Amino acid sequence: MKMLDVKEFGKRFTIHHLGKTIPAIEHINFSLDAGEFIGIIGKSGSGKSTILKSIYRSYLPDSGNIFYNSERFGLVDLANISEREMLYLRKYEIGYVSQFLNVMPRTTCRQLVINALLEMGETEEIALVEAEKALTHFEMDPKLWDSYPNTFSGGEKLRLNIAMATVKNPRLLLLDEPTASLDQQSKVKVREMIEKLKNRGTTLVGIFHDIEFMEGLCDKVYDMQTREMTVVKETVGNES
Numbered sequence: 001m002k003m004l005d006v007k008e009f010g011k012r013f014t015i016h017h018l019g020k021t022i023p024a025i026e027h028i029n030f031s032l033d034a035g036e037f038i039g040i041i042g043k044s045g046s047g048k049s050t051i052l053k054s055i056y057r058s059y060l061p062d063s064g065n066i067f068y069n070s071e072r073f074g075l076v077d078l079a080n081i082s083e084r085e086m087l088y089l090r091k092y093e094i095g096y097v098s099q100f101l102n103v104m105p106r107t108t109c110r111q112l113v114i115n116a117l118l119e120m121g122e123t124e125e126i127a128l129v130e131a132e133k134a135l136t137h138f139e140m141d142p143k144l145w146d147s148y149p150n151t152f153s154g155g156e157k158l159r160l161n162i163a164m165a166t167v168k169n170p171r172l173l174l175l176d177e178p179t180a181s182l183d184q185q186s187k188v189k190v191r192e193m194i195e196k197l198k199n200r201g202t203t204l205v206g207i208f209h210d211i212e213f214m215e216g217l218c219d220k221v222y223d224m225q226t227r228e229m230t231v232v233k234e235t236v237g238n239e240s
């Protein structure tokens, strides 16, 4: 059975001050099996983030369906699922990583990662150890562990986001430009993390600015321009 099946998905935005509704995207169709990694490519403004945000239900889809094969609820349509069920899925099954950090204020970096684990029902002891492991893995300077992340640089915020999402070992992970503001060394860490998650059987949907970064990682590529999905055997995007 498919893990994720996006069918005739579309999203419009109402621009209130202009009194206009504009279609951001329509007729999006792609699917992936459990454990697969799909990369979404397309030019700026083509709607890549809108798809990810709609899967995570930060945006409410306007048309079509987003079927997800949930461990807890079985097959659900993320376009129509209840708010309570969606909150459960965000807590236990679906992770989302972007460049932007949206977290509880006045909570330290370390505590945010610990909280992500406590939410999943881990004990305090395990949460503390796992949080430190994750922060170390993503090379977060220990001097920052007990600071509030509002003053962190873009790359530090991103690494914290990745640590918070991956410690939960989600079944489906959505990656919205997870390497955008990172240096080469940190990008390699993200790549290692993706490989590790793939080996654990995590299903991934990712947007990457840097298409070379996806080489050998993605199983499929969905092109926003052609609306076609390509099964990638070994390498991606050498033509550019």
Ligand SMILES: Nc1ncnc2c1ncn2[C@@H]1O[C@H](COP(=O)(O)OP(=O)(O)OP(=O)(O)O)[C@@H](O)[C@H]1O
Pocket: 013, 014, 024, 042, 043, 044, 045, 046, 047, 048, 049, 050, 051
């Ligand atoms: N909340 C919103 N309100 C109004 N318009 C929006 C909103 N979010 C996205 N859009 C519009 O929808 C279109 C798609 O945006 P989206 O961010 O999904 O594109 P993208 O392909 O991810 O772009 P980029 O590669 O530049 O991040 C754009 O025209 C954008 O202006």
